[in-house]
Each structure stands twice: as structure tokens, then as C-alpha cells.
Amino acid sequence: MYRAAIEAKRLGFKKISVIEFGVAGGNGLIFMENVSLLIKKHTGIEINCYGFDLVKGLPEPANYKDLPHIWKKGFYKMDEAALRKKIKKSKLILGDVKKTIPEFNKKEIAPIGFITFDLDFYSSTKEAFQIFKNKSILPRTFLYFDDIIGTEEEDFNEYVGELLAINEYNSKEDNKKITKIAGLRYKRHIPAQWNEQIYIHNDFHNKLYNQYIYEKKERQNVLKRTK
Numbered sequence: 001m002y003r004a005a006i007e008a009k010r011l012g013f014k015k016i017s018v019i020e021f022g023v024a025g026g027n028g029l030i031f032m033e034n035v036s037l038l039i040k041k042h043t044g045i046e047i048n049c050y051g052f053d054l055v056k057g058l059p060e061p062a063n064y065k066d067l068p069h070i071w072k073k074g075f076y077k078m079d080e081a082a083l084r085k086k087i088k089k090s091k092l093i094l095g096d097v098k099k100t101i102p103e104f105n106k107k108e109i110a111p112i113g114f115i116t117f118d119l120d121f122y123s124s125t126k127e128a129f130q131i132f133k134n135k136s137i138l139p140r141t142f143l144y145f146d147d148i149i150g151t152e153e154e155d156f157n158e159y160v161g162e163l164l165a166i167n168e169y170n171s172k173e174d175n176k177k178i179t180k181i182a183g184l185r186y187k188r189h190i191p192a193q194w195n196e197q198i199y200i201h202n203d204f205h206n207k208l209y210n211q212y213i214y215e216k217k218e219r220q221n222v223l224k225r226t227k
């Protein structure tokens with residue numbers, strides 16, 4: 001979210017949108033809200049938070065790609081009343097993402113800068129990728145995929161779940177790609193598991209994709225004087 005705010009600022013935006021797909025109890029969304037306030041303090045960028053969820057928990061897994069050996073219908077129900085009491089400013093968008101995203105994409109929103117995907121299933125994640133059709137999106141949108149590294153029983157691979165949805169999206173789209181940040185863990189002071197779960201959605205034909213955003217206006221390596 002911080003990187004998204006910095007990117008937005010360098011591109012001249014004052015606001016961004018951040019999204020969680022799969023809210024359930026709401027711990028992730030509340031965390032995003034709190035972090036958004038800190039980021040606003042540091043960067044001046046206003047952050048609007050949106051949470052998408054079905055309320056009644058996971059739907060029926062469609063087939064093996066939705067990993068029914070670890071998830072069942074009805075897992076992770078939302079206590080909507082309890083969550084609404086805790087939310088300060090996030091907007092909940094309730095219903096199946098298959099239907100709610102096309103409606104959401106018709107609204108005027110600040111450019112989407114960060115998305116966390118935690119819908120568990122291949123089928124739901126594939127539908128959630130409709131968000132990339134939204135016209136208001138940063139050229140590089142930061143993504144977190146929750147179900148790429150799992151518990152002992154959750155042996156995810158590229159033929160099921162979120163990894164399959166990512167691979168199919170990249171095969172289908174010519175001008176948009178979901179990519180890892182090469183060597184992210186080496187850029188962190190404290191390397192951690194989540195470094196492997198961060199991706200970027202590259203919208204190569206976005207009119208701002210080529211706009212220079214590096215902190216320094218000039219980049220030269222001057223030959224050092226030696227005796």
C-alpha cells in the first residue's frame with residue numbers, strides 16, 4: 001500500500017483505492033484501514049478502502065481447482081453487524097464478485113493501487129480479475145496473494161488455486177501481466193514470507209506506464225577521481 005501511494009504521488013494523484021477480495025471476519029480490512037491512515041500521514045495520499053465478500057462464507061468448490069481437500073462451503077462466514085461496528089471508513093461490497101465487480105467497475109473511483117486476494121478458490125480469484133478491466137487503475141498495481149504459500153496441508157501449485165488463475169490471466173492477456181517483483185526479499189531489511197506473495201499488475205498500455213517516477217530527476221554514475 002505504501003509503494004502504491006508513492007507511485008500515485010509521483011504520477012500526480014492525491015488519492016488511491018485499495019481493495020480486499022475476501023473479507024470474512026474483517027481482520028485484514030481493519031488492518032488495511034489502520035495502515036492507510038499511517039500512509040496518509042507519511043505521503044499525504046488519501047486512501048479509500050473497499051472490501052468484497054459473499055457474507056455467507058465460501059461457496060461450494062466447483063472442482064479440484066478450488067482445492068476442496070482443504071476448504072468447504074460455509075467456511076469463513078462474516079459477522080456483518082460486528083464488522084460494521086468496527087469499520088471507520090471502508091466500504092463493504094457484498095455479494096458474489098462475479099456480479100459485484102462489473103457493477104463496481106462502472107463507478108467513479110480513485111485509481112486502484114493495491115489489492116489483496118484472499119478468496120481462496122481458483123474460480124473466485126479468476127472472477128475477481130475482472131477488476132483489472134477498471135478504467136481507474138495505476139499503471140503498476142501492487143497485489144498480495146494470500147493462498148500461494150500455505151500451511152503444511154496446503155501444498156499449492158500452479159495447476160490449482162490462485163497460482164492457476166494468475167497463469168491463465170497471463171496467457172490470455174497480451175498487454176497486461178501479473179508479475180513477481182524480481183528479488184523483492186533482497187530489498188527488504190527483514191526478508192519475510194510475504195515477499196513471495198507480492199506481485200504487480202502491469203498495465204503496459206496504460207497512458208501513465210512510461211511516465212518517469214524515479215525519486216532522482218537525474219541518474220548518472222560519475223567516475224570517481226583516483227590518484
Ligand SMILES: C[S@@+](CC[C@H](N)C(=O)[O-])C[C@H]1O[C@@H](n2cnc3c(N)ncnc32)[C@H](O)[C@@H]1O
Binds near residue numbers: 028055075095118
Ligand atoms: C479466507 S476468507 C478471507 C479472510 C480475510 N481476508 C481475513 O483477513 O480474515 C475467504 C473469503 O472469501 C469469500 N469469497 C470466496 N469466494 C467469493 C466470491 N465468489 N465472491 C465473494 N466472496 C467470496 C468468502 O465469503 C470468505 O469470506
